[in-house]
Amino acid sequence: MAYRKHKIKGTEKQGAEFFNITQSLVLLKHFKLSRLYGLFFGLILSLLGCAILAQLFRMAGNDDYFGIIFSSSTFYIIKSAGWQAFLSTFFSLIVGIMCARALHRRGNPWLVKIVLSTSFLALVVPTTVAALGIVAVWGRSGFMNSMGLTGISLFGLWMVILAHVFFNAPLVLRVAYSALKSQPNYYWKIASHNNLTEVEIFKVIEWPTFKSLLVPLASLIFLLCFTSFSIVLMLGGGPNVTTLEVSIYHAVRFTFDMQLAASLSIIQILICSVLILVSKPLNFSLTSPAPNSRNTIIRNDIENFFSRLTDFFCFLIFFMVILLPLVALFYRLDLSSGLNLFAQDRFWNALYTSTKLAFFSSIFSTIIAIVLIHSRFRLTQLGSRFSIHFIDFSVSFYLLMPAIVFATGCFILLRNYINFFEHAFWLVLSANVLFSLPFILRILSPALEKTLLQHEKLSLQLGITGLRKFIILTSPAINRELQLVLGISFAFSLGDLSVITLFGNKDFETLPYYLYQLFSRYGASEADMLGIFILGYIFITYFIFGLILMSFERLQSFSQLVINNATNK
Amino acid sequence: MLLINELIFKWPNSIKMEVNLEASAGKIVLINGPSGIGKTTLFNIISGFYEPASGSVTFEGKNLLIIPPWKRPVSTMFQSDNLFPHLSVRQNLMLGVKNFSKDIENKLKFLKLFSFIDRNSSELSGGELQRIALIKTLLREKPIILLDEPFSALDKDMVKKACFIIQEHTKRMNTITLIISHQDAGAHLAIDQKIRLG
Numbered sequence: 001m002a003y004r005k006h007k008i009k010g011t012e013k014q015g016a017e018f019f020n021i022t023q024s025l026v027l028l029k030h031f032k033l034s035r036l037y038g039l040f041f042g043l044i045l046s047l048l049g050c051a052i053l054a055q056l057f058r059m060a061g062n063d064d065y066f067g068i069i070f071s072s073s074t075f076y077i078i079k080s081a082g083w084q085a086f087l088s089t090f091f092s093l094i095v096g097i098m099c100a101r102a103l104h105r106r107g108n109p110w111l112v113k114i115v116l117s118t119s120f121l122a123l124v125v126p127t128t129v130a131a132l133g134i135v136a137v138w139g140r141s142g143f144m145n146s147m148g149l150t151g152i153s154l155f156g157l158w159m160v161i162l163a164h165v166f167f168n169a170p171l172v173l174r175v176a177y178s179a180l181k182s183q184p185n186y187y188w189k190i191a192s193h194n195n196l197t198e199v200e201i202f203k204v205i206e207w208p209t210f211k212s213l214l215v216p217l218a219s220l221i222f223l224l225c226f227t228s229f230s231i232v233l234m235l236g237g238g239p240n241v242t243t244l245e246v247s248i249y250h251a252v253r254f255t256f257d258m259q260l261a262a263s264l265s266i267i268q269i270l271i272c273s274v275l276i277l278v279s280k281p282l283n284f285s286l287t288s289p290a291p292n293s294r295n296t297i298i299r300n301d302i303e304n305f306f307s308r309l310t311d312f313f314c315f316l317i318f319f320m321v322i323l324l325p326l327v328a329l330f331y332r333l334d335l336s337s338g339l340n341l342f343a344q345d346r347f348w349n350a351l352y353t354s355t356k357l358a359f360f361s362s363i364f365s366t367i368i369a370i371v372l373i374h375s376r377f378r379l380t381q382l383g384s385r386f387s388i389h390f391i392d393f394s395v396s397f398y399l400l401m402p403a404i405v406f407a408t409g410c411f412i413l414l415r416n417y418i419n420f421f422e423h424a425f426w427l428v429l430s431a432n433v434l435f436s437l438p439f440i441l442r443i444l445s446p447a448l449e450k451t452l453l454q455h456e457k458l459s460l461q462l463g464i465t466g467l468r469k470f471i472i473l474t475s476p477a478i479n480r481e482l483q484l485v486l487g488i489s490f491a492f493s494l495g496d497l498s499v500i501t502l503f504g505n506k507d508f509e510t511l512p513y514y515l516y517q518l519f520s521r522y523g524a525s526e527a528d529m530l531g532i533f534i535l536g537y538i539f540i541t542y543f544i545f546g547l548i549l550m551s552f553e554r555l556q557s558f559s560q561l562v563i564n565n566a567t568n569k
Numbered sequence: 570m571l572l573i574n575e576l577i578f579k580w581p582n583s584i585k586m587e588v589n590l591e592a593s594a595g596k597i598v599l600i601n602g603p604s605g606i607g608k609t610t611l612f613n614i615i616s617g618f619y620e621p622a623s624g625s626v627t628f629e630g631k632n633l634l635i636i637p638p639w640k641r642p643v644s645t646m647f648q649s650d651n652l653f654p655h656l657s658v659r660q661n662l663m664l665g666v667k668n669f670s671k672d673i674e675n676k677l678k679f680l681k682l683f684s685f686i687d688r689n690s691s692e693l694s695g696g697e698l699q700r701i702a703l704i705k706t707l708l709r710e711k712p713i714i715l716l717d718e719p720f721s722a723l724d725k726d727m728v729k730k731a732c733f734i735i736q737e738h739t740k741r742m743n744t745i746t747l748i749i750s751h752q753d754a755g756a757h758l759a760i761d762q763k764i765r766l767g
Binding site for chain 2: 184186187189190192193194195196200204205208298300303
């Protein structure tokens, strides 16, 4: 009866007023906390970043700061890192773009699936495992040498470049392939109808497509390679191939020259800032592009002998550079001695530490990201631009500051208060959370904001708010993205070899750190086994996150029921 | 001789269409019928961009359906999207064509397009794009010409001129010209054959 009464009384006008009133009430009062949480996190992140920066400047300015900056050794480091980053960027772009062209031209759904899956694999494989695989293929006692190709043995600069191509070419491939797929179908129709040659197609369709991507892609890859740490540390093979981060690591870990470390950190931050300022943002999605619809795209250069040949070589290079290192780990594995790994306490301790780190890191970074996105969403509704920029700044600030620089800064800032060698866990955890945050925000923001907007009025009307709303309404709708960010941040943390190298010791080891120790001591079988274990562990965890989130998905049927009831009313 | 025999095509949730046609060289065939009946689909099948459910399309005894679009003796002017918007008119016209001949220049002048030659296609109006697409289609010198609504964006004077060019090209090059038009193309064109779909 009460329901009927309400229905009779409630006119459309009253409904609209209700929404207006509730919306303003909600924005001004109800969601005050959700706005404040985001600003609070933003404030903490900004304060920490600024304090680290100030401390680095103070430490660097103690003595002959300009002497260090303009010294020949600093120039050598910058030149070496710059040249390595340039070559890595160049080869990553060439391999990625050529493979994207070949993939688009062939368009075979199975081939597309295999290549895109492999490229995704390369994006989530930890650097330590990739480095191990690359040595297994191209090293002195690697797969290539065992196949009788004795001339092929890379080390130093070329090994580092190969590893960077392993990580970045798949990114280029995915972005370039998506860009080609996004071209209007009639472009290919005209090309096919006019029987354009391969060169003409490149000139008229492909080059204009790639042109706009080149600068953002090149600047991103250059930045990643210029600030590369674990790959250069593992594969650089000595002082000839180095980066500023590796030099900071040496200054902190071996010579304990904190002034040099602080000076190099500032140079690193300055160079990163300039690179980020001059580069254009790159919009890309980690999710796979839509499958190719062969009914609509018919490329006339598919039959050409030259194009068949180049496509074949592109795929060959792609599989040799990307897939072979991962396969080679299995191929080279000596199971009997590899299994010794599991008899060692160090392994189990490292597994426990890594799991703890990765678990908390993925949970914390995802929660912080959700809080920040919520805050941003509410602030956008209020039109508070300054606060939005403040939150954005507090997160992207850490893009300028590589993990080693962050750890060095924290160490200099707090060494009088905290013994970092005893409490390294918290420093590694903070670094993992902070450095995965920008990527998580990037993946999660669009989906979460869309869902928040969709459920806004209905959830208010039904009185479903806070955590209840997130569990019942929001999380089932962003299930896929949540799985992706939890998986990625878990993988990122599990495979990270940066801060741990500064503070790691026998009592505090993670799996990548242990792998690095085995790698340095040529414990090949155990290292291979550990590499395979880390790889498998990441994928199993990703799968488990999926299962957990699937149970949340069941809630969607319940939430759908709630929505349907509300709509009927 | 272009021979279309019991060609059946069907889109999901739409009616089935069967087409039979026999057209010889030097002839202009007008195809009309209500919207959505499949006239454009028929052109896409002849050009090689769609596959029919059954039937055959042969030219000079050769089965066209097994030939990829770029090898078919067909030049098509689509209803829209005939040119790359980021290329100039000249660059668009020269795609797949070796020389910028006097004939192209004359056609451009006749259709009042010569002054636009170095402009980007994206800067042109619908009527201008349509005239350029018509010239581009005729330039390819293929024995079968398919024109899908070639006059829809043209004024009366231009329709007359475009019809003259089509007529002249068909006779001179001895082509089979199939035209889809809702307009009264017959007023300016000597139609040899008419087909009504649906």
